[in-house]
Amino acid sequence: MSAVLSDRPAHELSFLRMRDSDLEAVAAIEKSVYVFPWTIGNFRDSLLSAYECWACWINGELIAYAIVMAALDEAHLLNFAVANKWQRQGVGATFLQHLIDHSRDANREMLYLEVRPSNVAGLWMYQRFGFKQLGVRREYYPAVTGREDAYFMGLNIAKKIV
Secondary structure (H helix, E strand, O other): OEEEOOOOOOOEEEEEEOOHHHHHHHHHHHHHHOOOOOOHHHHHHHHHOOOEEEEEEEOOEEEEEEEEEEEOOEEEEEEEEEOHHHOOOOHHHHHHHHHHHHHHHOOOOEEEEEEOOOOHHHHHHHHHOOOEEEEEEEEEEEEOOEEEEEEEEEEEOOOOOO
16 A cells, blocks of 8 residues: 655655565664564564565655554554654654544454553654543553653544444
């Protein structure tokens, strides 16, 4: 699947299933955007566990990725990141819409995620898409000074019957 960014029409995004050969690029983005990154082993385990692992490409460059665990009629976004130089350009929103559409097409009814309260940009994007806070996971994330809570959020993505 491809999408053209509305504010940058010269760039076309492609969403492809992640492959083992993508893991070094994924891990490099992960290390550049997170203080406590997943390891390449975590990503490899996600592939081996048959999670839905997506890579977002532009002009032959891997610029974002997502890991989704799906079970029955639910999906859980476990990891989602956009390379620093592509942030705040619509990539995250376009990619998130792809994940929502794909999950809906797979007859899933809910999409869940956790987000750090300190991740203001991510929190704002999820709220803009209609995610609602369902709870708080206390001391969920490692942080520079101990642990940080996570907002547990959900979005009803069930197909509407007309």
